Amino acid sequence: MTLTPFSFGRMGAEDRAAAAELFLAFLQADPHYLDVAATYGDGGPEALRRALDLFIARPELGFVWMGRRGGEVVGCCVACFAISTSRGTLVAKLDDVNVRPGLEGQGIGSAMLSSLKEELRRAGVTRIDTATHFDNPGARRFYERHGFATLREERLSCLL
Numbered sequence: 001m002t003l004t005p006f007s008f009g010r011m012g013a014e015d016r017a018a019a020a021e022l023f024l025a026f027l028q029a030d031p032h033y034l035d036v037a038a039t040y041g042d043g044g045p046e047a048l049r050r051a052l053d054l055f056i057a058r059p060e061l062g063f064v065w066m067g068r069r070g071g072e073v074v075g076c077c078v079a080c081f082a083i084s085t086s087r088g089t090l091v092a093k094l095d096d097v098n099v100r101p102g103l104e105g106q107g108i109g110s111a112m113l114s115s116l117k118e119e120l121r122r123a124g125v126t127r128i129d130t131a132t133h134f135d136n137p138g139a140r141r142f143y144e145r146h147g148f149a150t151l152r153e154e155r156l157s158c159l160l
Helices: 013-027 031-041 044-057 108-122 137-145
Strands: 006-010 061-068 074-086 087-097 125-129
Touching: 006 013, 006 108, 013 031, 013 044, 013 061, 013 074, 013 087, 044 061, 061 087, 074 108, 074 125, 087 108, 108 125, 108 137
Parallel strands: 087 125
Antiparallel strands: 006 061, 061 074, 074 087
């Protein structure tokens, strides 16, 4: 059996519902996210909808990167832009990397991240920053396989 190849691209308005479904499945079930959701100020499904609307309305701030196989959305993640004073360039913050439940281990996350790196290079981004929960060694190994290295820092959050 031959699997349909993956395709990747930025979320458009027509993709909003599929992205919301996948992000909600991830955010409502991931024990590592749930452990810190209150610190993040998680606003639930309505906050997610507002965020997706902002990505559509303000693409200069970032985007949702979506992976598809055939017509099915199989993965997505968020890339937000920032300016790095140490690089003197545009950098990106990577968040919420997730693959549709039941499809893990098929190379979707790796293919999605590889294609995202190419997209970010085309946009002039020279570094990607991400974070992973201390108790999630699988995510850490995934990022390290893709060239990420620890900064030996702890990420902090302050709600305003």
